[in-house]
Amino acid sequence: MSRFFSIFALVLGLAGSALAQEFSGLARIDAEASRIMAAGRDGVRVELTLNQGVPYRLFTLDNPPRLVLDFQEVDWTGLSARDLLQTDRIAQAQFGTYVPGWSRMVLDLGQPLGVEQAELRVDPVTGAAVLGLEVQPVGAEEFAAAAGAPKDPRWDLPEPAQVVAPAPRGPDAPLRVVLDPGHGGIDPGAETGVSDEKTLMLTFARELRELLLRSGGFEVELTRDGDHFVSLERRITLAHRAGADVFISLHADSLSEGLAHGAAVYVLSKDASDIASAKLAERHDRGDLLAGVDLSATDDQVADVLLDLARQETRPRTRALAGALARGMAQQGGPMNRRPVREASFSVLKAADIPSVLIELGFLSSPRDLKNIRNPDWRAAMAQGIRNGLQNWRDADRAKQPLVRN
Numbered sequence: 001m002s003r004f005f006s007i008f009a010l011v012l013g014l015a016g017s018a019l020a021q022e023f024s025g026l027a028r029i030d031a032e033a034s035r036i037m038a039a040g041r042d043g044v045r046v047e048l049t050l051n052q053g054v055p056y057r058l059f060t061l062d063n064p065p066r067l068v069l070d071f072q073e074v075d076w077t078g079l080s081a082r083d084l085l086q087t088d089r090i091a092q093a094q095f096g097t098y099v100p101g102w103s104r105m106v107l108d109l110g111q112p113l114g115v116e117q118a119e120l121r122v123d124p125v126t127g128a129a130v131l132g133l134e135v136q137p138v139g140a141e142e143f144a145a146a147a148g149a150p151k152d153p154r155w156d157l158p159e160p161a162q163v164v165a166p167a168p169r170g171p172d173a174p175l176r177v178v179l180d181p182g183h184g185g186i187d188p189g190a191e192t193g194v195s196d197e198k199t200l201m202l203t204f205a206r207e208l209r210e211l212l213l214r215s216g217g218f219e220v221e222l223t224r225d226g227d228h229f230v231s232l233e234r235r236i237t238l239a240h241r242a243g244a245d246v247f248i249s250l251h252a253d254s255l256s257e258g259l260a261h262g263a264a265v266y267v268l269s270k271d272a273s274d275i276a277s278a279k280l281a282e283r284h285d286r287g288d289l290l291a292g293v294d295l296s297a298t299d300d301q302v303a304d305v306l307l308d309l310a311r312q313e314t315r316p317r318t319r320a321l322a323g324a325l326a327r328g329m330a331q332q333g334g335p336m337n338r339r340p341v342r343e344a345s346f347s348v349l350k351a352a353d354i355p356s357v358l359i360e361l362g363f364l365s366s367p368r369d370l371k372n373i374r375n376p377d378w379r380a381a382m383a384q385g386i387r388n389g390l391q392n393w394r395d396a397d398r399a400k401q402p403l404v405r406n
Contacts, residue, residue, distance in 0.1 A: 027054045027071070030128075031078040036107070038087040043136040044113065048105075050074065053122040053129035058115065062147040065109040067135065074103040094291065096186035097228045104186050104229070106291060109135070112143030171401075175394050176219045177212060178239040180249040180348065181205040185229035186291045190254035190364045197364065198227065200373055201250045204361065207376075208250075208383045215387055217394075229291050232347045239354055246321065246390065247356040249348050252373050254365040261366035262337035263329055263382070265322040266358040267315075268350060269343035318355040321393045325357065328389025332381040335368075359386070 030049040039045035054072040061068060081093040091108040098104035113135035122129045181201040183189030189197030205222055212218040221242045223235045230238075239247045319341075326340040337360075349356040361382060362369030372378040 026073060026075045027052050028075040028077070029079050031080070031083065033130075034079065034084060035086050036084055036090055036093065038089055039134050040136070042089070043116070043134055044087060044089050046107075046131070046133045046135075048131045050129045050131070052127045053120060056120065056131065057150065058118060058133070059149055060109075060115070060143065060147045061149065062112075062144050065112050065143060065147075067107040067109055067113070067115070068149070069105045069107075069131075070098065071103045071105075073097070073101050076103070094186055096188070097184075098186055098291070100226065100228050104291065106186065112138050112140050114138035114143060114146065171398060174217050174219045175390060176221075176243055176245045177390065178221050178223065178242050178244040178247045179205045179209060180223040180235050180239075180247065182249060182251040184224050185227055187229055190252065192254075192364050192370060195364065195370065195374060197252050197254075200252055200364075201361075202227070204373075204379050204383070205250055207379055208386060211380075211383045211387055212390070215391075217391070231291070231293050235348055236351045239351055239356075244351075244354050247349075247351060247354045248325075248386075249346070249356070249358040250361065251358060252361045252364055252369070254363055260337070260363045261369050262335045262340075263326075263362055264337040264340050264342050264360045265326045265329075266342050266344050266346060266349070266360065267318050267322045268346060268356065270345055314353060314355055317397060318357065320396065321355045321389075322357050324393035324396070325359065325386055325389035328387070328392065329382055329385035331388065332385035335372075 028051045030051065033049035034047060036044060036046050048069075054074065056069060056071045058067065058069045060066065076095050079095065081095075085093055089110065091110040093105065093107055095105040096103065114137075116134045116136045118131075118133040120129055120131050181198070181204070183198040183201070185198075187198065189201070191197070202224070206225070209220045209222060212220050221238075221244075223238045224230045235249070236247075322341045326336065330336050330340065344358075346358050349358055362373050364370050364373070
């Protein structure tokens with residue numbers, strides 16, 4: 001039954017695209033008329049009201065059980081998960097931009113629930129639309145058999161293919177840096193009452209890019225230059241596609257337990273250097289789950305072994321990079337975490353052949369750090385520290401290359 005409605009919803013959404021084209025402007029959610037509520041003994045009813053009909057699709061994902069609804073872009077302004085969820089039968093609701101032009105809502109089901117009914121009703125006079133669907137408990141095996149994301153070239157990673165190796169670059173070529181503003185779109189990252197991580201990090205990434213380009217000797221690309229979601233796997237793919245010399249992921253997280261403050265630079269390690277680092281890595285990787293990424297085919301132990309071998313050459317260069325960046329930021333006043341270079345199993349750092357680090361500019365759960373990160377003068381100083389660290393690392397790394405070749 002779930003498989004049928006997954007395919008049916010996709011066809012219905014595409015068939016409705018002709019109707020949607022009669023309307024103009026961005027579809028907007030009617031927050032007051034939208035709700036997720038209990039239905040029957042154990043089921044759930046979802047009603048989403050929009051000011052106009054849009055193409056949509058829906059499907060389920062397993063581990064953990066999730067229901068994913070994709071729409072041609074929707075403005076979610078005014079909608080809050082707290083008001084939307086009027087039943088505890090849905091553990092969590094996440095919504096936002098997924099890729100440019102398309103929006104996503106992900107419901108954490110808490111248990112296997114199959115789609116029993118789905119219908120998009122469009123008022124022929126006003127054009128307003130109501131997407132109504134109902135889910136009911138199903139067996140774990142039935143749910144798993146029906147789960148899976150439809151193939152769609154607009155959203156999926158390209159199939160593996162032979163690619164031309166990048167042309168050799170001279171010793172004086174600009175350092176090619178890929179900056180990765182954390183989170184985005186449906187995944188806001190850490191949030192406070194006035195700020196969220198995805199917006200702050202995109203702002204800082206743009207500022208850092210401009211400083212590096214003005215300084216000369218750098219080429220810079222961003223994994224995202226807007227408010228949309230980029231999966232962890234795609235971020236690494238973009239770095240490889242760009243032929244990156246360095247990959248820097250930018251974050252400003254939040255910890256609900258304990259005290260954490262100050263900037264830190266993380267390198268990849270299977271074993272975290274401390275409990276807080278392990279929790280941060282779990283939070284970062286959970287972003288893909290919350291955004292409805294299908295992770296069912298990502299476990300390849302043979303590939304992991306080969307990548308570990310490739311990382312043996314990259315690891316010393318990465319640690320030197322982390323140290324240079326931490327010193328550069330400290331020299332600009334920081335403040336730095338008491339342990340400025342740390343280790344954790346961040347999936348976004350798993351490019352085997354690119355020195356990759358993750359910079360936590362600070363913690364939004366720290367009032368001092370939040371004030372700093374929102375201050376453009378402080379951000380400018382941190383950008384200068386990162387620039388200086390990159391320059392120092394590049395000079396030292398180039399000096400070592402003849403020794404490595406020998």
